[in-house]
Amino acid sequence: MTTEEGWHALEDGTKLYTKTWKTEGPAKARLVFIHGFSDHCNTYNSFFPTLSSKDIEVYSFDQRGWGRSVQKPSEKGHTGPTSQVLEDISSFIKTVTPCPIPLFLMGHSMGGGEVLCYAAQGPADIRQHIRGYLLESAFVDFSPASKPSPITVFFGRLAGKLLPHRQMVNKLDVQLISRNPAVQKQFLEDDLCHDTGTLEGLAGLLDRTGELASGKIKIGDAAGEGGVTRIFMAHGSKDGITNFGAAKNLFESVPAKDKEFKTYEGHFHRLHDEPSPENQKFMNDVADWILARSVDPVQVEVAKSKL
Template sequence: MATEEGWHEVDDGKKLYTKTWKTADPAKSRLVFIHGFSDHCNTYNTFFPTLASKGIEVYAFDQRGWGRSVLKPSEKGNTGPTTRVLDDITSFLRTVIPSPIPLFLMGHSMGGGETLCYAAQGPADVRKHIRGYLLEAPFVDFSPASKPSVFTVKAGRLVGKLLPNRQMVNKLDVNLVSRDPVVQKQLEGDDLCHDTGTLQGLAGMLDRTDHLSSGKIMIGEEAGEGGVTRIWFGHGSEDGVTDYHAAKKFFDALTAKDKEFKTYKGHYHRLHDEPGEEKKEFMDDVANWILTRSVEPVHTDASKPKL
């Protein structure tokens, strides 16, 4: 398994760090992955190499404001509004389409919320290339353990209108992210996981959760390749960062014929980073869902959900 690093320049001249995990044999599928808040594409440890070993080529990038895409302190967390976030995803996706093999889009946490928004609102000429969408602990709403007060949210929104690029630290509790102390230590000591957002970027993230949890944003039945929405959710029942119940409610409201929700009982937020063999179940589920749909005909309106 080999990796390739590079840079992708988007329309406003901003360069985003990219990394690809290649398969040893000809790839069966491609997966574009969107990371979460205070995260970057090099924290996914064995997850991406495992997918590559199963024939799934992984394409990822450090989002604007995060990871190696930050070239100076003022850029930390400076994601811009939701329109900018989605445009960056579109720009990156256009580098891998048209794809000679089935293409999938997956997001974790904040990136999961962005992926849901993309499935609902992304440009049709790009979404028509996406065979399916996968969500790992998507940020549909805060878990009660992490939810900020109403006063904090309102004050932040008010100040954000006046000072959109003002930075604010929102430290993630690593004890809620994974039960693995090695992973907790890794994230705690990673300077690229800077826990910093701008008021504009944080407001955009809050708007996305509000629109997803309230039903203002919904995904139709024709969001993907062949006019079909194929979508998979994985969420830990003890997630202390994003709300398991909000994600399940969103899923239940979907009308897509090919949809699946997998509950990982007792698991925390980073399902790919849970202790020992427990993460293997999640990785196998993701790989199997992708590979099963990689051999389907494009027009699968009659496909049944695995519930």
């Protein structure tokens, strides 16, 4: 496996740090990955190398306001509204399309909520390149262990409109992200995981979760390549950050014929970072789902006809 680092310039001049995990031989699929809140693309430890070892190239970036894309303190958490978040995702996807091999889009936590919004609201001319969508611990709603009060949510949305660029620290409980003490220590010591959002960005996150959980944002049956929605959702039953039940309810409402929901009993928020070897099951499931949908259906039918 080899990796490549770079920068992607957005239309407004903002530069996003990018990283690619390349395969040793010819790749069978490409995966664009969207990270979560107080996160960046270099925290995924063995996950991306595992996928690349299975002939899946991984393309990721530090979102606006996060990771190495932050050039000065005032930029921390400065993601902009949801419309800006989705535009940034579109801009990055354009760098890997048209794609000679099947392309998939995946997100973790906040990034999972963004990918769900993209499947519902992203530009049709870009979504037509996406073979399937994968969600890990998608942020559809807060877990009861992390859920803010309705008053906090109300004033958070109001403040986001009045003081959009005001920064606020929302520290994640590292003991809820993984049962692996080494991963907990990693996040405590990583200065790039700054736990800082702007009121505008946090209001956008609250709005997305509210609209996803209530069913206002709907994913249709023609959200991807070939006018087909293919969706894989994975969630730990003991996730203390995002809501397992809300994710399962959203999944049930998606009218896709090709959809799968995987429950990981006893697992916490970062399924790929749970203690080994339990995390390997999740990583293998992701790779298997992608590779099973990376075969040209026309070639499959031709092969069947020759039997």
